Amino acid sequence: MDGMMMHRPLLVKDILTYGTGAHRRGEIISVRTEGDIHRQTYEQTGRRIAQLGHALEGLGVTFGDRVATLAWNGYRHFELYYAIAGIGAICHTINPRLSAEQLIYIVNHAEDRVLFLDTTFVPLVEAVLDHLPKNLTFVIMTDRAHMPDTTFPALCYEELLEGQPESFDWPDMPEDTACGLCYTSGTTGNPKGALYSHRSTVLHALMTIVAQTVSFIEGKKVLPVVPLFHVNAWGLPFSALMSGLSLVMPGPKLDGPSLFKLMDDEEVFSAWGVPTVWMGLQAEMKAQGRKPKGFEDVVIGGSAAPRSMIEAFEALDINVCHAWGMTEMSPIGTHGTLPRWMDDAPLNKRIDYKQKQGRRCFGVDLKIVDDNGNPLPEDGRATGELYVRGNTVVSGYFRNEGASTKAFDKDGWFGTGDVATLDPDGFLTLRDRTKDLIKSGGEWISSIDLENAAMSHPAIASCAAIAVPHPKWDERPVLVAVAAGAEKPDLEDVQRHLSEHFAKWQLPDDLVWVDALPLTATGKVSKLTLREQLGDYQHPDLRETA
Ligand code: AMP
Secondary structure, X not given: OOOOXXXXXOOHHHHHHHHHHHOOOOEEEEEOOOOOEEEEEHHHHHHHHHHHHHHHHHOOOOOOOEEEEEOOOOHHHXXXXXXXXXXXXXXXXXXXXXXXXXXXXXXXHHOOOEEEEOHHHHHHXXXXXXXXXXXXXXXXXXXXXXXXXXXXXXXXXHHHHOOOOOOOOOOOOOOOOEEEEEEEOOOOOOOEEXXXXXXXXXXXXXXXXXXXXXXXXXXXXXXXXXXXXXXXXXXXXXXXXXXXXXXXXXXXXXXXXXXXXXXXXXXXXXXXXXXXXXXXXXXXXXHHOOOOOOOOEEEEOOOOOOHHHHHHHHHOOOEEEEOEEOHHHOOEEEEOOOOHHHXXXXXXXXXXXXXXXXXXXXXXXXXXXXXXXXXXXXXXXOXXXXXXXXXXXXXXXXXXXXXXXXXXXOXXXXXXXXXEEEOOOOOEEEEXXXXXXXXXXXXXXXXXXXXXXXXXXXXXXXXXXXXXXXXXXXXXXXXXXXEOXXXXXXXXXXXXXXXXXXXXXXXXXXXXXXXXXXXXXXXXXXXXXXXXXXXXXXXXXXXXXX
């Protein structure tokens, strides 16, 4: 027998109408590319989003169209999230750190209709212009006075909004309608698109608020350092508005001193980001001998939070929540809020637990499996590949049948490529990864792609790109190569060769020549043995400081 309850679709417009009403005094405070700090209330934001909705319709954007953004964290980017979803179109956030090749690929693959960009990214677009779809409309996210000169025709964001009605009758639509698209480069080959729905977006916001009650305190301020172009800034544009947290948007400057000043001036309560940015902030905190005013809560994810980082925050009464997730999971899967029964545990033990990747959020199922796909016990010891299932996990990749089939097991669980243990209290600990990738400063570099490109160098017979630990970037790529003949080109030569296909930060930092690479039984390079063989090899930056 069915329950007898109303059924309303879960839609992003409901977060918008609820948040801009119930939390109308909440604010978005943004460091702008124009150079100043801009403030507006959620109520004003709601009116501007309505204007933007009309403007988008005026540009001919209709249901299902992809509208791309190339932008920092700021109020206009936030407005785009809601207006695009509100009219039933899809907000495609583009990561400006991708290589030109990847950027061209995803704009064409997504068939974007309109591209909204910050002034900062004009040169980036100009560099790839000839390879972008011919019918793409460009809108620069600034006012008339700050419009830059461009070699392509571009509209002005503020002019588009001017004179538009300040309310919009947002349409109803099925809750499974797509509203967001984010390509992950956490993969080999071309980036793959995670296509979020209104339903998954609303559920993800609810789910994270329930998991992290310590972070979501109405009236406080939250700082997403995690970019709006990387998995929706971990959902904060939605969960903050839903729960009445004000948003402090840092714009382009993410170095320690800039973040410290912004957080101090605005009395940011909670800040979210990858370990690399907290390295910078902690250095500034050390230099100033204090923490930014009002800073009490930090969410760390994207890469493993080092113990020393957790300890340094906790020593200043800043609660650390170490979270884990993936682009394919909207992204949050687990959260590091400790259970109440640990309140009286000694600090050392609490930190042991904070170092783990946390416990699952409501609605996310986790399992670890052996090489044959059989579930392993959750005893904190058995180690296997982590699979996930839930309403906020992708069911396939956008327009990519082949990759979609490979990513799931026979029961429909998604394979994360992470290798982990689960303990009886539900804590996840990542131990390794099966995916052949290097994560530097929270962004991916594919080792296989590096190897293939390096092997096209005439002097390289075979090679392996490996991740080596780095104090600032967490991991950095190093190329281990076997020479084809007597010639052994230097690092710069190989970097030049690779730079055609990779962004500058993706290039290997060192080149190590060896006589042969160790192979596995199946003839693949054994990176495990290679790492052992390299013994106490250190990244060049570490050697210089040693
Ligand atoms: P992305 O899709 O780019 O957000 O990357 C997701 C991947 O980042 C995961 O599958 C992990 O390999 C890694 N990752 C995310 N969070 C953590 C964490 N807290 N600790 C270690 N690795 C993490």
